Amino acid sequence: MIYTKHVFICTNQRMPGAARSSCGEAHGLALVSEFKRLLKEKKLNVNMRAQKTGCLDICDFGPTVVVYPEAVWYVNVQLNDVAEIVESHLQNNIPVDRLLLKHKRDAKQNAD
Secondary structure (H helix, E strand, O other): OOOOEEEEEEOOOOOOOOOOOOOOOOOHHHHHHHHHHHHHHOOOOOOEEEEEEOOOOOHHHOOOEEEEOOOEEEOOOOHHHHHHHHHHHHHOOOOOHHHEHHHHHHHHHHHO
C-alpha cells in the first residue's frame, strides 16, 4: 500500500553524556504512540502511517517530525502539539506554521 501521508518521528537515543541531545530522550517514543493513537481514532491509519525513525540530524531543534510526501519538517514537537498536527496538516493539508523548521532556523540565524 502507498500512503497518502507518511509521518516519521525521530526516536534516536545517544549514549549518556553525549555532546548533543537526542529526540528519543525527549519523548520521541511517546510522540510515535500519540500519532498512531490519533490516526487510528480518526480512522486515518488506512491512508496514513506514523512510525519511528533514527536520527534526522537536526538534534539542536528538539523532537523532530517529518511529514512526506510534502517534506514538511516540524521541530520541538511536544505531546500537546500532535493533535494540532493531525487535524491541521494530516486532515486538512495546512501545515502548523509555528512548528516549522524554517522559523527555528531563521530565529537562530538572526540571533547570531
